[in-house]
Structure formats: C-alpha cells, structure tokens
Amino acid sequence: MDSQQQELVTMVRSFMNKEIKPHVHEFEEAGGYPDRLVQMGKDMGLTVMQVPERYGGLGLSTTTTAMLLEEGAKVESTYISMFNITNMGAKIVMFAGTEAQKEYYAGILAEGGMSSFCLTEPGAGSDAASVRTTAIRKGDKYIINGNKMFITNASIADVFLVVASTDLSKGYKGLATFIVERDRPGVTVGKKEDKLGMRLSITAEVAFQDVEIPVENLVGTEETGFANAMKVLELSRPLVAASSVGASQQAIDLAVKYAQERVQFGQPIWKFEAIQMMLADMQMRTSAARALVYNACALIDAGQPCSKEAAMAKCYAADAYQKNATDAVQIMGGYGVMKEYMAEKLYRDSKITQIVEGTNQIQRLVIAKQMIRENRI
Ligand SMILES: Cc1cc2nc3c(=O)[nH]c(=O)nc-3n(C[C@H](O)[C@H](O)[C@H](O)COP(=O)(O)OP(=O)(O)OC[C@H]3O[C@@H](n4cnc5c(N)ncnc54)[C@H](O)[C@@H]3O)c2cc1C
Known part of the structure; x- marks a missing residue:
C-alpha cells in the first residue's frame, strides 16, 4: 500500500467506525442511510472515485478503489458500494463516450450527482x-x-x-x-x-x-451497447469482490472474538478443534479471495484483458463470504441468529453477493469458456 492508499484507507476506516458502525441496526430499521451520511460521501469525492482527474475526479486506480471497498465492508458493505455503482456509468462514458459526454457525465457526478x-x-x-x-x-x-x-x-x-x-x-x-x-x-x-x-x-x-x-x-x-455493458461488468466484478472480502473479514473478526469470549464445558470454545478448523478455513478462504481480487485489479490497472480473472474474483469472493457468514453464525450458536449481533446480517447480505453483477453460475460459465478459448486444441 502506498502512502496515498494508506491515507484513503485510514479515512474510510475512521469514517465507517465513527459514523456508521454504531448505527447499522438503526439504519437497517429505517431502511437506508440518512441523507446527511450520503452527503458526507459526496463531500469526500466518492461519486467521482474513479473518474480521471482531468474531468474533475479523484482518478483512483481499480486497486485503490478495491482497497476502499474492502475497508468499508469491514463495517458495512453497501456504503462505499453505492458510490462504486455511481462510478459504473461514468466508466462506460469514459471508455466509449465523446469528449463532451465525458465532461457532461463527470460534471454531474463531481457536483454530487448519483x-x-x-x-x-x-x-x-x-x-x-x-x-x-x-x-x-x-x-x-x-x-x-x-x-x-x-x-x-x-x-x-x-x-x-x-x-x-x-x-x-x-x-x-x-x-x-x-x-x-x-x-x-x-x-x-x-x-x-x-x-x-x-x-x-x-x-x-x-x-x-x-x-x-x-x-x-x-x-x-x-x-456497441452489449459490448459496453460486458466491459463495465468485467471492470466492476473485482470491486464487488473486494467488498465481499471486507465483509468476509468482518465475519472472521466476529467469530474470533466470540470464540474467545464464549465459555462452554469450562473453556473458551476456540479451544475445541472443531471451532479451530472452521476459523482456519474462514481465514484461508478470505486470504485466497483477497489474492484473486488484487490480481484482477492489477490486470485492469495494467490495461490487460481479465474476464476470467474478474469472474474468478467475483465468484470465489462471494462464495467465501457466504460460507464465512454461515460459519460465523454457527460459531456464535443461538446468538448468531439474533438480530442484535452482526453475524445474522452478514448471513443475509452475503447471499445477495452470489446473485448481483452476474450470478455465480454465470461467472463459472465465463471462467470455463475463457479456459477453453485459452487452451483451444
Ligand atoms: C440487490 C440487487 C441489486 C442489483 N442491481 C442491479 C443494477 O444496479 N443494475 C442492473 O442492471 N441489475 C441489477 N441487478 C440484477 C442482477 O444483475 C440480476 O439479478 C442477475 O444478473 C440475475 O438475473 P435474474 O435475477 O433475472 O436471474 P435469472 O437470470 O433469471 O437466473 C435465475 C437462476 O438461473 C440461473 N441461470 C440462468 N441462466 C443460466 C445459465 N446459462 N447457466 C446456468 N445457470 C443459469 C442463474 O444463475 C440463477 O440461479 C441487481 C440484483 C439484485 C438482487
């Protein structure tokens, strides 16, 4: 991580921990973020995260954007994601639009438009x-x-x-x-x-x-509409995956903490090997997903084709998140299914990641077709 990335990640971490973490359940009950918090994201420039600087954006690379999505999702995956989706339309305009369209679309977002x-x-x-x-x-x-x-x-x-x-x-x-x-x-x-x-x-x-x-x-x-749509999905999948990685990490953090605090049969439950196996698998899945995410991001930033790598990152990270959320609930037992604890929310949220931006079955089709293309005999 370079110093700019470190600074941005620290900014997102402190914002998420201060403004969102204490109120997640309350916002869920209310059905959305207060306008004030959406405005704060706009003020941080998140509507133009990936818009090039010459059009008034922050010009962040895909790798840096992924870091922000991952960090944000350690608290709540949807907040930075809403701005990431805002940048999706801009990306199409940036790679397929005219100069006038680039200035127009970027201008709307730079003024805080979603x-x-x-x-x-x-x-x-x-x-x-x-x-x-x-x-x-x-x-x-x-x-x-x-x-x-x-x-x-x-x-x-x-x-x-x-x-x-x-x-x-x-x-x-x-x-x-x-x-x-x-x-x-x-x-x-x-x-x-x-x-x-x-x-x-x-x-x-x-x-x-x-x-x-x-x-x-x-x-x-x-x-060129179909090609534009497929291209923007390819650019976006590693970012959705980065969000899944952050949320998977959140599931680990909850499970590790709970396993140390919860005492049964006279000892903390992490001492049972069955729990240790689950924790180890959770960590391996998340680390593997993270590696896939940043590999795909690096390819995008280098201007390389990456349909297979982007699909692998999206699919694996979503499956890892879903499994980690399920395991976090299991490790937390009855408390895991109570609304008061975050594991229950991660369990519900994680299912959606296997469906959005192309279902995980579709990702597997993309991966397999690309494998055949690369190894045609
Ligand atoms: C929360 C949320 C947010 C979304 N946001 C957006 C958005 O901003 N913009 C947007 O355009 N869309 C958005 N979507 C739509 C999303 O991309 C689609 O839901 C997704 O692509 C799947 O389409 P579908 O729901 O119609 O399922 P279907 O395509 O009907 O699929 C049903 C099932 O059949 C399987 N299936 C279908 N075809 C095949 C096949 N060839 N091989 C194997 N299995 C197959 C699927 O994997 C799935 O399990 C969003 C969806 C959700 C849930």
Missing part, C-alpha cells in the same frame, strides 16, 4: 442480450420505452446509464448505451424493493415511457 447502471429487465437477467427496452430514433432524438428491474441507487440517482435496443430484430447487435437524466418526462422510479439482505442499498424498478433524449446522449454506437 448514478445507476440499468441493464436488467423483467425478462432479461442472466440473459442480458435479451433486453427489450427500446430506443427508437426520430430525427435528432431517441424515444425510450421499457422497464429496468433491480436497479441499485435508482431512487437517489440523478442520471441513468441505460442499455436499450435501437432495433429488436438485431438481437444483442442492436443494443446501445444511453445517458438518461432522471428529470426527463416519462422517467419513473418504483418503490424501494423489500429484500432479504443489503437492506441499506436501494434497489428499485425504473420505467421509461416515451422518454425523449437527444441523439448526443447515445454513448458509443448503436451496435
């Missing part, structure tokens, strides 16, 4: 190529119609990066990416979904009904 990435639909989940939202060109405008499901940040987003079809007959080759501002007539955000875990993260539907946007809001070409 953003969502809108790919998933009622009928298009893992099969992202089957998007049915349309963007039909009429003169110098596109007219957008369709519904996007499970959109993170939807109700606090100022701008959406939307995947839509300019010609349904072309399948995935007709998909394109568009900037759609929240305040355009015809944009409606549904109610916040009531979900199992990650309850501090906003998930909602976004509907587009005859929404007019200027042709200048097309990012890339009418044919």
Whole structure:
C-alpha cells in the first residue's frame, strides 16, 4: 500500500467506525442511510472515485478503489458500494463516450450527482442480450420505452446509464448505451424493493415511457451497447469482490472474538478443534479471495484483458463470504441468529453477493469458456 492508499484507507476506516458502525441496526430499521451520511460521501469525492482527474475526479486506480471497498465492508458493505455503482456509468462514458459526454457525465457526478447502471429487465437477467427496452430514433432524438428491474441507487440517482435496443430484430447487435437524466418526462422510479439482505442499498424498478433524449446522449454506437455493458461488468466484478472480502473479514473478526469470549464445558470454545478448523478455513478462504481480487485489479490497472480473472474474483469472493457468514453464525450458536449481533446480517447480505453483477453460475460459465478459448486444441 502506498502512502496515498494508506491515507484513503485510514479515512474510510475512521469514517465507517465513527459514523456508521454504531448505527447499522438503526439504519437497517429505517431502511437506508440518512441523507446527511450520503452527503458526507459526496463531500469526500466518492461519486467521482474513479473518474480521471482531468474531468474533475479523484482518478483512483481499480486497486485503490478495491482497497476502499474492502475497508468499508469491514463495517458495512453497501456504503462505499453505492458510490462504486455511481462510478459504473461514468466508466462506460469514459471508455466509449465523446469528449463532451465525458465532461457532461463527470460534471454531474463531481457536483454530487448519483448514478445507476440499468441493464436488467423483467425478462432479461442472466440473459442480458435479451433486453427489450427500446430506443427508437426520430430525427435528432431517441424515444425510450421499457422497464429496468433491480436497479441499485435508482431512487437517489440523478442520471441513468441505460442499455436499450435501437432495433429488436438485431438481437444483442442492436443494443446501445444511453445517458438518461432522471428529470426527463416519462422517467419513473418504483418503490424501494423489500429484500432479504443489503437492506441499506436501494434497489428499485425504473420505467421509461416515451422518454425523449437527444441523439448526443447515445454513448458509443448503436451496435456497441452489449459490448459496453460486458466491459463495465468485467471492470466492476473485482470491486464487488473486494467488498465481499471486507465483509468476509468482518465475519472472521466476529467469530474470533466470540470464540474467545464464549465459555462452554469450562473453556473458551476456540479451544475445541472443531471451532479451530472452521476459523482456519474462514481465514484461508478470505486470504485466497483477497489474492484473486488484487490480481484482477492489477490486470485492469495494467490495461490487460481479465474476464476470467474478474469472474474468478467475483465468484470465489462471494462464495467465501457466504460460507464465512454461515460459519460465523454457527460459531456464535443461538446468538448468531439474533438480530442484535452482526453475524445474522452478514448471513443475509452475503447471499445477495452470489446473485448481483452476474450470478455465480454465470461467472463459472465465463471462467470455463475463457479456459477453453485459452487452451483451444
Ligand atoms: C440487490 C440487487 C441489486 C442489483 N442491481 C442491479 C443494477 O444496479 N443494475 C442492473 O442492471 N441489475 C441489477 N441487478 C440484477 C442482477 O444483475 C440480476 O439479478 C442477475 O444478473 C440475475 O438475473 P435474474 O435475477 O433475472 O436471474 P435469472 O437470470 O433469471 O437466473 C435465475 C437462476 O438461473 C440461473 N441461470 C440462468 N441462466 C443460466 C445459465 N446459462 N447457466 C446456468 N445457470 C443459469 C442463474 O444463475 C440463477 O440461479 C441487481 C440484483 C439484485 C438482487
């Protein structure tokens, strides 16, 4: 870790421990973070974490961003993640957009604007190529119609990066990416979904009904939307995985502390070998996941292709987190399932990480297909 990374990680640690840790249960009950805390993240520049400095961002590398996500998730995984998702739309604009679009999108985020990435639909989940939202060109405008499901940040987003079809007959080759501002007539955000875990993260539907946007809001070409979406997911998976690593570490910390405090049969339960085996496995899984995460981040920062490595990091880290959360609950016995203790929350949150950003089955398909490509005989 260099000195800039150390400084940022320390800032995130002290913010999370001071402002969020004492209130996690209270925020969960209330169903979200208070506006004041979201504003503090904006003031720290998190909306533009990965936006290049020449567009007013912090210009953080993927590795540094992963460190912040990991550190934040040692307390609560959704806080830094909400800003990471905001940066997702910006990334598409940065690698596929025009100079004017880069300045425009970065400008919204630099002023504290939040953003969502809108790919998933009622009928298009893992099969992202089957998007049915349309963007039909009429003169110098596109007219957008369709519904996007499970959109993170939807109700606090100022701008959406939307995947839509300019010609349904072309399948995935007709998909394109568009900037759609929240305040355009015809944009409606549904109610916040009531979900199992990650309850501090906003998930909602976004509907587009005859929404007019200027042709200048097309990012890339009418044919590159699917490729843009796949690329941004590849860039994002190691970051989601970094968050899982931080939360896995949180599960370890809870379990180790509890195992030292809890006395049964006249001794602390960590003295039982059955508990020691579980703790050791928890640590090995987390350390292995961490290595996969920073390997994928290093490849991204070096501009190398990394679809397999990004998928391995995401899949392994999510599975490790889910298993660690389950084991933390087990080690804590009856206390583990009580809301008062964090293990119960990690158990619920961890399940979601095996589904978002492409399910873990889809990650395994990506890994296996890339293995075949690399070793074709
Ligand atoms: C909390 C949350 C936040 C989200 N945020 C966003 C967001 O901000 N933006 C966005 O666009 N989307 C978002 N999503 C959507 C998420 O990416 C999808 O839920 C995910 O891709 C899976 O799609 P699905 O839910 O439709 O499941 P489906 O695709 O219907 O899958 C159902 C099951 O079938 C399996 N399956 C499907 N196809 C295959 C196959 N070929 N081989 C093997 N198994 C298969 C899946 O792995 C899964 O187990 C979010 C989802 C959640 C839960």
